[in-house]
Structures are given as C-alpha cells and as structure tokens.
Amino acid sequence: MSYALLAVGLVSLVLALNALWPPRRFMALVIPGFFSSWLTIEMAPQLLVLEAAGLGLLAAYGGLDAWPGWIGLIAGLVGIAGTVATIVASRRTVVTLRDSDVPLDLDPEGAPRYPFSHLVVPQLCLIPRRGVQVVRNVVFREEGRLRLKLDVYRPKTERMTEPKTDGTLRPGLMQIHGGGWVIGDKREQGLPLLNHMAVQGWVGFNVNYRLSPRATWPEHLLDLKHFIAWYREHAAEYGADPDFLCVTGGSAGGHLAAMVALSANEPEFQPGFEDVDTSVRGAVPFYGVYDFVEAGPWPIPFGANALVERMMVKRSFKDEPEAFAAASPVSYLRQDAPPFFVIHGSKDTLIPVPEARRFVKKLRDVSDAPVLYAEMKGGQHAFDVFPSYRTARVVEGVERYLTGLHRQYLQGRPPSVPDEVSDSVG
Structure with a gap:
C-alpha cells in the first residue's frame, strides 16, 4: 500500500508541475504534455477531489506504514497545492475579461x-x-x-x-x-x-x-x-x-x-x-x-512545418512563400x-x-x-x-x-x- 501511495503522490505532483510549466521545446514531450496539462487545468476541481480522496484512502489503509508512503503523501500534497493554484488562476478569468x-x-x-x-x-x-x-x-x-x-x-x-x-x-x-x-x-x-x-x-x-x-x-x-x-x-x-x-x-x-x-x-x-x-x-x-510566414514564437515559420506544408497548402514553403502568405x-x-x-x-x-x-x-x-x-x-x-x-x-x-x-x-x-x-x- 505504501508504494501505491507513492505512485499516486508522484502522479499528482507530475500533473501539477506539467500544468504550471508545460514543455515547449521537445516535440516528443509537447503533445503528451499538452494533453495532460489541458485535462489537468480545465478539470482541476474534479482532479482535486480525486487526488484528495485517493491520498486519504491510501493513507488510511496502511499507506503510511513505510517510508515510500510518506514520500508519496508529501509529493501528493505538493501536487494538490499545484492543482489549487490552477483553480485560483482560473477564478481570475472575470478580472481578465474586465481588464480587456x-x-x-x-x-x-x-x-x-x-x-x-x-x-x-x-x-x-x-x-x-x-x-x-x-x-x-x-x-x-x-x-x-x-x-x-x-x-x-x-x-x-x-x-x-x-x-x-x-x-x-x-x-x-x-x-x-x-x-x-x-x-x-x-x-x-x-x-x-x-x-x-x-x-x-x-x-x-x-x-x-x-x-x-x-x-x-x-x-x-x-x-x-x-x-x-x-x-x-x-x-x-x-x-x-x-x-x-x-x-x-x-x-x-x-x-x-x-x-x-x-x-x-x-x-x-x-x-x-x-x-x-x-x-x-x-x-x-x-x-x-x-x-504562416514570420517565425515569431516558433523556431521556424509555422507554414514550414510538415502539417501545413505537406498536408494543407501542399507547396514548398522555401520555393513559394507567397502561397503561405496568402493563407x-x-x-x-x-x-x-x-x-x-x-x-x-x-x-x-x-x-x-x-x-x-x-x-x-x-x-x-x-x-x-x-x-x-x-x-x-x-x-x-x-x-x-x-x-x-x-x-x-x-x-x-x-x-x-x-x-x-x-x-x-x-x-x-x-x-x-x-x-x-x-x-x-x-
């Protein structure tokens, strides 16, 4: 049970960290990082209930009988704090809209x-x-x-x-x-x-x-x-x-x-x-x-990625940049x-x-x-x-x-x- 508590706590911590600081550089991490942070951020209240219930039940049924359980509990509590932080940020939406x-x-x-x-x-x-x-x-x-x-x-x-x-x-x-x-x-x-x-x-x-x-x-x-x-x-x-x-x-x-x-x-x-x-x-x-033409926030122009170049516009960005400007x-x-x-x-x-x-x-x-x-x-x-x-x-x-x-x-x-x-x- 201690190792189960450790696993739940670490998952909670990783989800919270990914939601607060999602990966942006390595494509192998960007897509899975997006999906997990997307679900974590927008389903934060439901996730908070599940995290608290999971940690509480595992702790009550022997999860704290060994040191891995204590590490899992601490990691889980930090993860819960991160989930609460995403909820607080969401609650500022009205302020953001009024400022706009x-x-x-x-x-x-x-x-x-x-x-x-x-x-x-x-x-x-x-x-x-x-x-x-x-x-x-x-x-x-x-x-x-x-x-x-x-x-x-x-x-x-x-x-x-x-x-x-x-x-x-x-x-x-x-x-x-x-x-x-x-x-x-x-x-x-x-x-x-x-x-x-x-x-x-x-x-x-x-x-x-x-x-x-x-x-x-x-x-x-x-x-x-x-x-x-x-x-x-x-x-x-x-x-x-x-x-x-x-x-x-x-x-x-x-x-x-x-x-x-x-x-x-x-x-x-x-x-x-x-x-x-x-x-x-x-x-x-x-x-x-x-x-699609100026790189801006990306290392290369968005039109030069394979999705746009090969599947959407179906032209060479290098040879015909004007086609991507027209889009x-x-x-x-x-x-x-x-x-x-x-x-x-x-x-x-x-x-x-x-x-x-x-x-x-x-x-x-x-x-x-x-x-x-x-x-x-x-x-x-x-x-x-x-x-x-x-x-x-x-x-x-x-x-x-x-x-x-x-x-x-x-x-x-x-x-x-x-x-x-x-x-x-x-």
Missing part, C-alpha cells in the same frame, strides 16, 4: 449564468440546454459527391425570450471547429458557447468544411464562404437575420474565423459567387494561427475590418501566446474597429472545449460582447466598445 473591456455587465438582470451543473458534469454540454433546439445535419453545400453539413442552435419556439431586435429575426453566429485543418467535426467543438448564445436569443451555426489532406488550401476557406452565401439566402428560415452574422472558432477554426472576417468579398475566395456579400459583423477567434490572416489586415475579440491562453503550448499578441498589435495599427484582447492566465490550448469555470466566464463574456455589437447594429451606430462598458469597468 469585455462588457460583462450589459443587461445583468437578463443574462443567465452558465449552468453550474455543466461545470460539475462536463458531459452535460453535449446535451442541448433547456430552451435550446438543435437542428442537425442541414446541408448547405452540395456539388456532385460533396455534401457539407451544419447544425443549427436556436431558441425553442415555445421558450423564446423577447427578441433583442425590432422585429422577429435574431443575430446569427458562425462556429468553425479546429483540429489542425485535418480532423474535427461540428459535433465536438463550440458547444458550450452555442448553447449559451441560443439561450440568449442567438441562432448559431456549427459548420463543417473539407479537411486535409483531401482538401488543399484554400478549399477550407471556400467552403466557409459558401456557408455565408447560404446564410444570406436561408438564415430567415431559421429565425436569423441575413444581414447580421458574426464568426468564431478555435485553433485552426480561429485561423479560419480570422480569414473569414478579414478576406470578405475577396473574389479569389468565392469563385462563381463573387457578387455575394461575405462580410461579417464581428469576429471572436480563439487561440488561432495568424501568420495568413495578417496578409489581409484592412482599415474596414470588423470588430475583433481575440482570446488566447497564457499556457498554450501548441500555439504560443506571442502569436496572438503580435496579431492584435498589427490589427490595431490598421483597423478602425475596436480590437479587444483577453489573455487567459493559466489557460491551455483548446481550454473552451470543456465547460470549466474559465470556459463559463469566457462564454458569458463573448455573448455580452457580441450582444453589444448587435445592439449598435440595431441602433444604426458604427461598431465601437459599447458605452456601457466604460460605465461598468471604469
């Missing part, structure tokens, strides 16, 4: 909190929340054997709150999943956000697109432009306003969300439907890649860009946080619209996949921010940081 001018206090009485039950049992996020209707597998593009589908998240008709419009149409949100452009599906990501947005009266569209290596850039983006064309024509059938659409996504989806927002109406990305308006009213990219959101910075709310985790080991910082700086130098940036202290890559405390507060902040943009749209005002924000965070 995110309007958390807009409509405080009409903004339901993220359900506590989902924080305790994360699997509940897979089930539509009360008052939310999900219409699955709607085909939005069909050409030959190609059939691309989406899921619609909207308020149930019998439970619809008062529309936040002067009519019956609701604001729309496009969600783009991540997965390194090679994996992922609409059923797996963005669910906490889409459910919460639907409760608040939005209509969300979780959109699939072709994946590499079968798809070659820019086919991923073209599919998403086809969705916007479909949205203009069919949004009203689902209760959404064809003239108001925002976009969000994480990781590869964050890259694609930024591309969608910044490359609006670029003819090369909408062949055959060049006259369709593919602009969006706001963008919320999570932990995305924004520059970079920073190549499309524009004065008339829509408002951006960029979100990134400070502990992100797959896409280091300096990538987001430099993108935000460059975008702010060019865009006339507001560019908000929230850096989640202690947050790993893909932190919002789980409905953790951090995810709940970020989801609430995103909804408040986008609702502020929609309110300005209805009032005929240009996008800006809402007046209510200054009142609430000043």
Whole structure:
C-alpha cells in the first residue's frame, strides 16, 4: 500500500508541475504534455477531489506504514497545492475579461449564468440546454459527391425570450471547429458557447468544411464562404437575420474565423459567387494561427512545418512563400475590418501566446474597429472545449460582447466598445 501511495503522490505532483510549466521545446514531450496539462487545468476541481480522496484512502489503509508512503503523501500534497493554484488562476478569468473591456455587465438582470451543473458534469454540454433546439445535419453545400453539413442552435419556439431586435429575426453566429485543418467535426467543438448564445436569443451555426489532406488550401476557406452565401439566402428560415452574422472558432477554426472576417468579398475566395456579400459583423477567434510566414514564437515559420506544408497548402514553403502568405490572416489586415475579440491562453503550448499578441498589435495599427484582447492566465490550448469555470466566464463574456455589437447594429451606430462598458469597468 505504501508504494501505491507513492505512485499516486508522484502522479499528482507530475500533473501539477506539467500544468504550471508545460514543455515547449521537445516535440516528443509537447503533445503528451499538452494533453495532460489541458485535462489537468480545465478539470482541476474534479482532479482535486480525486487526488484528495485517493491520498486519504491510501493513507488510511496502511499507506503510511513505510517510508515510500510518506514520500508519496508529501509529493501528493505538493501536487494538490499545484492543482489549487490552477483553480485560483482560473477564478481570475472575470478580472481578465474586465481588464480587456469585455462588457460583462450589459443587461445583468437578463443574462443567465452558465449552468453550474455543466461545470460539475462536463458531459452535460453535449446535451442541448433547456430552451435550446438543435437542428442537425442541414446541408448547405452540395456539388456532385460533396455534401457539407451544419447544425443549427436556436431558441425553442415555445421558450423564446423577447427578441433583442425590432422585429422577429435574431443575430446569427458562425462556429468553425479546429483540429489542425485535418480532423474535427461540428459535433465536438463550440458547444458550450452555442448553447449559451441560443439561450440568449442567438441562432448559431456549427459548420463543417473539407479537411486535409483531401482538401488543399484554400478549399477550407471556400467552403466557409459558401456557408455565408447560404446564410444570406436561408438564415430567415431559421429565425436569423441575413444581414447580421458574426464568426468564431478555435485553433485552426480561429485561423479560419480570422480569414473569414478579414478576406470578405475577396473574389479569389468565392469563385462563381463573387457578387455575394461575405462580410461579417464581428469576429471572436480563439487561440488561432495568424501568420504562416514570420517565425515569431516558433523556431521556424509555422507554414514550414510538415502539417501545413505537406498536408494543407501542399507547396514548398522555401520555393513559394507567397502561397503561405496568402493563407495568413495578417496578409489581409484592412482599415474596414470588423470588430475583433481575440482570446488566447497564457499556457498554450501548441500555439504560443506571442502569436496572438503580435496579431492584435498589427490589427490595431490598421483597423478602425475596436480590437479587444483577453489573455487567459493559466489557460491551455483548446481550454473552451470543456465547460470549466474559465470556459463559463469566457462564454458569458463573448455573448455580452457580441450582444453589444448587435445592439449598435440595431441602433444604426458604427461598431465601437459599447458605452456601457466604460460605465461598468471604469
């Protein structure tokens, strides 16, 4: 039993250390380090209960009868302290959002909190929340054997709150999943956000697109432009306003969300439907890649890694760097860009946080619209996949921010940081 206590204590310690200081240099450690720290950080409360219960039971049943057990207990207690530190960092999410001018206090009485039950049992996020209707597998593009589908998240008709419009149409949100452009599906990501947005009266569209290596850039983006064309024509059938659409996504989806927002109406990305308006009213990219050409936080440019070079773009980075520049959101910075709310985790080991910082700086130098940036202290890559405390507060902040943009749209005002924000965070 002493050695069992030693093993549990050491595992607890290693998990805590990996969560606080995840490996960033050696690729053999980066991926397993990411997954273990991701689970540790975002499931920290559940892990804390398991660690405390495991150490307590083993100690009570003879684990302290020999010296290995005492070493395991000490290591486990240090690990528990590290787990508590990750929880404390997560609890500062609201402070981070307020410091970023995110309007958390807009409509405080009409903004339901993220359900506590989902924080305790994360699997509940897979089930539509009360008052939310999900219409699955709607085909939005069909050409030959190609059939691309989406899921619609909207308020149930019998439970619809008062529309936040002067009519019956609701604001729309496009969600783009991540997965390194090679994996992922609409059923797996963005669910906490889409459910919460639907409760608040939005209509969300979780959109699939072709994946590499079968798809070659820019086919991923073209599919998403086809969705916007479909949205203009069919949004009203689902209760959404064809003239108001925002976009969000994480990781590869964050890259694609930024591309969608910044490359609006670029003819090369909408062949055959060049006259369709593919602009969006706001963008919320999570932990995305924004520059494939300049190395920045990586030892080599991101476009030169095998995933992008061989599977996504399928060109030589050395011989054709312009092809990778054409896939970079920073190549499309524009004065008339829509408002951006960029979100990134400070502990992100797959896409280091300096990538987001430099993108935000460059975008702010060019865009006339507001560019908000929230850096989640202690947050790993893909932190919002789980409905953790951090995810709940970020989801609430995103909804408040986008609702502020929609309110300005209805009032005929240009996008800006809402007046209510200054009142609430000043």
